[in-house]
Amino acid sequence: MSTHDLESIHRLAPVMDALPGEPVPYYLSSGEGRRYELGGQLWTVVARARDTGGAFDAAYLLGPRGASAPFHSLAEHQRSYFVFEGSAQFWLPGESRVLSTGDSIHVPPGVPVAYRLLGHMTRLLMWSAPGGALDLLLDEDAAVDRHVYAASAEGRPSSDPWARGAQVHDVALADPRDAEDEDLPKGVEPYFLRAHGGDRREWPDAMNAFSARGRNTGGRYFAVTTLGARQPYIVRHFHRQHTENFFCLSGRIWLWVNGEEVLLTPGDFLHAPAGTIHSFAFTGHNTRMLGLLTTDVFEPFFDLTGDATGDHVYSEGLIDPSVMIGRLQTLSDLDLVMAGPPPPPPAGL
Numbered sequence: 001m002s003t004h005d006l007e008s009i010h011r012l013a014p015v016m017d018a019l020p021g022e023p024v025p026y027y028l029s030s031g032e033g034r035r036y037e038l039g040g041q042l043w044t045v046v047a048r049a050r051d052t053g054g055a056f057d058a059a060y061l062l063g064p065r066g067a068s069a070p071f072h073s074l075a076e077h078q079r080s081y082f083v084f085e086g087s088a089q090f091w092l093p094g095e096s097r098v099l100s101t102g103d104s105i106h107v108p109p110g111v112p113v114a115y116r117l118l119g120h121m122t123r124l125l126m127w128s129a130p131g132g133a134l135d136l137l138l139d140e141d142a143a144v145d146r147h148v149y150a151a152s153a154e155g156r157p158s159s160d161p162w163a164r165g166a167q168v169h170d171v172a173l174a175d176p177r178d179a180e181d182e183d184l185p186k187g188v189e190p191y192f193l194r195a196h197g198g199d200r201r202e203w204p205d206a207m208n209a210f211s212a213r214g215r216n217t218g219g220r221y222f223a224v225t226t227l228g229a230r231q232p233y234i235v236r237h238f239h240r241q242h243t244e245n246f247f248c249l250s251g252r253i254w255l256w257v258n259g260e261e262v263l264l265t266p267g268d269f270l271h272a273p274a275g276t277i278h279s280f281a282f283t284g285h286n287t288r289m290l291g292l293l294t295t296d297v298f299e300p301f302f303d304l305t306g307d308a309t310g311d312h313v314y315s316e317g318l319i320d321p322s323v324m325i326g327r328l329q330t331l332s333d334l335d336l337v338m339a340g341p342p343p344p345p346p347a348g349l
Contacts, residue, residue: 006240009275014257019045023053023243023273025257030267033059036142038161040067041117042149043138046269047245049131053273055243055294056129056221060084060267063149068116072166077133078188078217079107079126081115082290084249084267086122089176090115092190096176102195102225102249102288103181104211108218111190112169123267125247127292129220136165184210188218196227196313201306205229206282207314208306214296221294224302225249228289229316233281233342239274241335242297246270246280251287254346255280261346264289277339281346297335304334 004012004024015026019034034045041063048057071091081090087100091114092107098118099105107113115124128134138161162168182197199210206228213222233256246255248264255262255270256279262270272278280289293299 004275006238006275009273010238010258010277012258012276013260014262014270019048019051021050023051023055023271025273025276026051026271027257027262027264028269030265031147035144035147036138037144037146037149038137038139038142039069040064040149042144042147043161044147045134045138047131047271048134051271052131052243052294054131056127056292057131057134058125058127058245058269058292059134061124061126063117063122064120065117065122067149069114069162071112071114071169071171072162073110073112073169074128074133074136074166075110077109077128077130078220079113079128079133080212080217080223080292081105081107081113082125082127082211084123084125086117086119088115088117088122088124090192091171091173092192093171094174095192096174097179097181097192098176099192100195104193104223105191106193106212106216107190108188112171113190114171114173125290127221127223129217129294133165137161139164184213184216187215189216191216196225200309200311201302202309202311202314203228203306204317205231205314207309207311208302210299210302214299217296219296221292222296222299224291224293226289226291227314228282228287229314230285230287231282232345233279235338235342236277236279236340238277238337238339239298239335240337241274241295243274243294244272244276244278244298245292245294246272247290247292249288249290251282251284251289253280253282253284253287253289256343261343263346279343283346301334301336
């Protein structure tokens with residue numbers, strides 16, 4: 001656990017391209033992290049329990065067509081899988097879907113799930129809360145230096161992560177069904193969700209789509225994808241009670257972090273624990289950013305600042321996004337502390 005208080009976090013520059021071993025701000029460019037080859041896939045760990053104060057852990061899974069995981073469950077961990085690139089078939093008991101880029105599946109503790117990658121170089125993001133799931137699953141003897149899985153089956157280690165830390169289940173594999181999968185369930189249950197589905201809230205020049213709410217994760221985290229036009233930095237701010245995590249899905253995202261500017265391109269990740277003064281800007285058209293926030297205390301922000309919509313894309317029309325945040329300056333129960341005006345626009349805006 002970190003010994004840093006909020007004031008000291010304000011002054012920390014983000015650790016660059018390394019897992020810090022304590023919950024401080026850090027950045028990982030695509031492909032960086034602690035890497036393992038297991039189950040015919042390259043696992044790139046981008047967050048461990050020790051890096052997040054025990055709140056969560058996360059890893060990218062990169063693999064060839066045919067790489068798979070059997071039906072397995074984790075008794076204590078809520079998980080979400082997001083398809084970053086390629087396609088994969090996922091199974092829940094009695095159900096199956098073929099998921100492609102932007103689709104996701106959400107799995108409560110104790111629920112079995114299985115998958116098979118359908119295209120070479122398919123990449124998934126696995127997010128798990130609380131932290132510790134990866135400590136159970138990953139074998140330190142399988143750590144590797146390379147950034148891609150072995151080219152041939154003969155060169156791939158045979159270690160099976162699911163045999164280490166998960167309960168494996170003998171469940172029949174159902175045929176896939178082409179379903180809309182647009183809506184979030186009312187509570188904690190397994191579900192599939194298509195890209196741009198979920199609860200959508202429109203901002204000027206941007207749209208936020210919840211792929212998981214606190215009610216779906218037992219309050220452990222929520223997930224929201226922001227699709228937006230090019231736009232300047234929002235006001236500088238920080239949070240006292242929750243951690244914010246940024247993944248670039250497409251486009252270009254500039255993050256201002258405790259006075260340092262960091263550019264995120266697809267696959268990059270930034271961890272901003274409580275106390276981190278931050279802001280973001282988009283410099284690519286139709287940029288997509290996945291935010292994973294733990295706990296769910298900040299979830300109402302998106303409901304209060306956006307209008308519910310059935311559309312799947314935003315409406316163009318430039319309005320300074322800081323206007324929306326300015327409405328909330330007096331709402332102390334939202335865990336939002338203003339820390340200054342927006343930073344100067346990044347290059348290109």
